[in-house]
Structures are given as C-alpha cells and as structure tokens.
Amino acid sequence: MPAFQYKAINNKTGQMTKNTVNGITKEELYKMLKKNGLTPVDIQQALEVTAGAKTPVKRHRSSEEILKDLSPEQVKLIYRNNDNHKTEKKMTSQSKKIAQNRGKGKKIKTRDIIIFTQNFLLLKKADFNNIHALETVISTTENPRFKSILEDILAGIESGENMYTTMEYYSSIFPIIYVNMIKVGELSGSLVNALEQAMDYLENADALTKKVKKIVMPNVLQFVGMLGLLLIGTIFVIPSIQDVFDSMGSKDSLPWITQAFAAFLKSAANWWFYPVILIGIAIGGVIAYIRTPQGRYQWHLFKYKAPIFGALIYAVDFSRVMKSVSLNIKNGMRVQQALEVSKNVAKNNVMLSIVESAINNCLIGKSWVEPFEESGFGNSMSTEMLKVGMQTDLPMMMDKMLEFVEADIDVILQRIMKVLPEVSYILVGTVLIFFVVVVLVPCIQLYMGGFMFSTDYV
Numbered sequence: 001m002p003a004f005q006y007k008a009i010n011n012k013t014g015q016m017t018k019n020t021v022n023g024i025t026k027e028e029l030y031k032m033l034k035k036n037g038l039t040p041v042d043i044q045q046a047l048e049v050t051a052g053a054k055t056p057v058k059r060h061r062s063s064e065e066i067l068k069d070l071s072p073e074q075v076k077l078i079y080r081n082n083d084n085h086k087t088e089k090k091m092t093s094q095s096k097k098i099a100q101n102r103g104k105g106k107k108i109k110t111r112d113i114i115i116f117t118q119n120f121l122l123l124k125k126a127d128f129n130n131i132h133a134l135e136t137v138i139s140t141t142e143n144p145r146f147k148s149i150l151e152d153i154l155a156g157i158e159s160g161e162n163m164y165t166t167m168e169y170y171s172s173i174f175p176i177i178y179v180n181m182i183k184v185g186e187l188s189g190s191l192v193n194a195l196e197q198a199m200d201y202l203e204n205a206d207a208l209t210k211k212v213k214k215i216v217m218p219n220v221l222q223f224v225g226m227l228g229l230l231l232i233g234t235i236f237v238i239p240s241i242q243d244v245f246d247s248m249g250s251k252d253s254l255p256w257i258t259q260a261f262a263a264f265l266k267s268a269a270n271w272w273f274y275p276v277i278l279i280g281i282a283i284g285g286v287i288a289y290i291r292t293p294q295g296r297y298q299w300h301l302f303k304y305k306a307p308i309f310g311a312l313i314y315a316v317d318f319s320r321v322m323k324s325v326s327l328n329i330k331n332g333m334r335v336q337q338a339l340e341v342s343k344n345v346a347k348n349n350v351m352l353s354i355v356e357s358a359i360n361n362c363l364i365g366k367s368w369v370e371p372f373e374e375s376g377f378g379n380s381m382s383t384e385m386l387k388v389g390m391q392t393d394l395p396m397m398m399d400k401m402l403e404f405v406e407a408d409i410d411v412i413l414q415r416i417m418k419v420l421p422e423v424s425y426i427l428v429g430t431v432l433i434f435f436v437v438v439v440l441v442p443c444i445q446l447y448m449g450g451f452m453f454s455t456d457y458v
Helices: 026-035 063-067 072-081 093-102 110-125 130-139 144-158 163-170 176-188 191-248 256-271 273-290 293-305 309-330 335-345 349-364 370-374 380-391 394-448 450-454
Strands: 004-010 016-021 038-045
Touching (some): 004 026, 026 038, 038 335, 110 144, 110 191, 130 144, 144 163, 176 191, 176 309, 191 394, 273 293, 293 349, 309 349, 349 370, 380 394
Antiparallel strands (some): 004 016, 004 038
16 A cells, blocks of 8 residues: 655644654545544655666757747747847857856846746747757846756756756745646646746736735835824924923923823833833744744634635635646546645645545545535635536536636725725824824924913013
C-alpha cells in the first residue's frame, strides 16, 4: 500500500501535526485522524524518487537563434509588451555586464509579471513548447533580477521539473494564487487556460489596488495633514497666544478644550515611552500568537468571520478553488482528483480543512458539497447550484455558479468602496472640527482683540 503524508490540527491545543503513515488507505487515515481529535488540513501520497535519473544539460541559445523562429508580427508584439525594449538594441558584452550589475537590486513589480505572462501566453498560443517560449521571453526581459529568476525557471524545466515548482521558491515574487493557477494548468494539461486566468487575476488585483489607493490615499494625506496642523498649532501657536494674554494682563483664558489638549501633549512628550512600550508588547504578543498553529488557525477563521471583509475574503478563496476544480474537471479529472490538485490555491487553513473534508466525502461516497454548506460561510445559492450540477451537468453548472460568485464579489466590493470614502470623510471631518475648536478659535480671539477689554489697562 502507498504511504501518505498528512498535516492536521489538534482540536484541543490547535497545534499542527505532520507525519507519514504507511500501510493504510487514505480513507482509513482520515478516519484515524478524526478519531484521535485531529482535523486534517492536507493529506498527500508520498512521492517516490527514482534513483539514477539523469539531469539534462542546459543548452543556451542566443537571442538571434530564438527570435528567428518567430514571425515579424510576433517579435513586434513581444517587444511592444516590454516597457524598456530600446536597451536591447546592439548592446556590447561590456555594456550588458554594467546594466546587470546596476539592476541587481531592481524591484520586480506586478507589471513585470503581467508582461511576462502576456508574452508567455502569446507564444503558447503560437504552439511554442515551454522551453522555447521561456527562452524567447527571457531574451526580451529588461529587468536583470527578474531575468535571472526566469533563467532559474528555465533550468528547472530543462531538468524535467514543472514550471510552478521553481516559482514556489520565489514566493516573494510570484503571488501564491498565481503559482497555484500555473500548477493547476500544468498538471491538468491546460496551461493556456491557466495563463489566461492568471492574467485576469493579476490585472484585476492590480486594478483593484489602484482603485483603493485612488480613494484612500487623498483622504489619508488630508487626515495626516490636518493632524500635523493640529499638533503644530497646539505646540507652537497656542503658547504664544497665552503669552500675549498674560503680558497684557487679560483675565481671559484659552478655551478649556485647548488647555486640556495642550496639557495632554505636554504629558505625552514627557511619558511617551510608556504607551509605546505597551503598544509594542501588545502587537508583539498578537504576532507571536498568530505564528503558532492554533493562532494561525484562529486568525484564518477570524478573516472569514470579519464583518463585510470576511464575506469578501471567503468569496474570493472559494471562487479561486472552484475555478481550479472546474478547470481540472473539464480536462478529464474526477472530482476527487480535481479537489486534490486545487486545494492549495487558497492558503487558508480553514479552507484547506473544508476541502480536505470534501475529499474524504468523495472517498466514502458522500456529497463533496456538504462541507462547504456546513461551514456556514458564503452564499447558500452557490452550494445549491453545485448540488444541482452533480445531478445534471457539473462543468456547465460550475461555470454558472462562478459567474454568480463573481457577481456577488462585485457587489461586496462596491459596498466596501462606497463605505471607505464615508469612513475617511468622518475621520478627516472630526480632526478638522477639533482643529478649529482647539487652534483656530484662540487665533480668532486674538485677532479680534476682544481680550483687551479685560486687561488691567482698561
């Protein structure tokens, strides 16, 4: 019998357990873990490594050898997708070396990954194999740091590995979801479709990030600016106004809220390190707890239960998993196999546990949709559509279900985008009102000169 490697969470302590078990089936292992109070997160068959496998020697090809196989239109389109393609024109070996040394620390942006995906997808649609397509893309990549990463991926492909295997080592460069989409495409034999989905994901994520920044950044700058004026006015302007009152012998005084805020800032300047230490200890404690297996699971659970944002996070994770499952089913996989391949698309322990339960239901002949329904997250309409699909045409129904989930995500996003400006306006407005009461009122009082009527000279 095959060996199985598993990861499971202890229901009482929350600790993550990893082990390998021989001589039992996957169904028996799942039951054994449940019986021992463990929640399976990942169960995979142990891989067998064949000894004596020869690693092919990497063969380097020049840009001219690679590009001569392309049509002029394809070459133009590839160069058009790169922002700085002019530096590729007739560079000497010395100038290339200088450019590489200067670009060692150059940041890899999302735009670089989008351009790479566009070019690679174009060549795959032109029936290039992975090695030829990647060699061509490398020859037109301007960022030296990203180019070296692509060369590592190429070396892995030439040694017999899948492309996603090397990408996993660069998790700080390639998003986890992106890597898993490539993984699903390679394992299911539909890399072109996976690349198209990855392109949509990158472009949508980039557009959403820009949209959020466009709404939030101006309000954040306004908030910080008003807060800065409030602090500067209270620290430097207010004492000067009080000195004028005192020098004139006026019986008037600053508003009580101004005096209270000034006293608070004075105390904060003398004892600032105490709250900073307490806040640092609190933040450090939370981070340390989240890094534990139990804390990580509870943190992932909190993400799904958080108001407004929780529904969005679960809907996005559920959509990504179902997209992968749908893609695998369309390429001939059974539901169980499709779930196995797709479960790591969402790096959330709660989602992994739900998917693992769905896989076990497939093994014992129960509905794989039940764990998603019993979790209580998400919209019940999506699980009902999956149930109907199991009785009719599952791939077609999954497509309709994904359309419904995408529409639901758009509704949640619109709601959030509508709330964000309102929250920022409330914060900025509150600080503005406080600034007027604390700083501007005393300034107006000084400008109008009413305090002079209560001086000793009048």
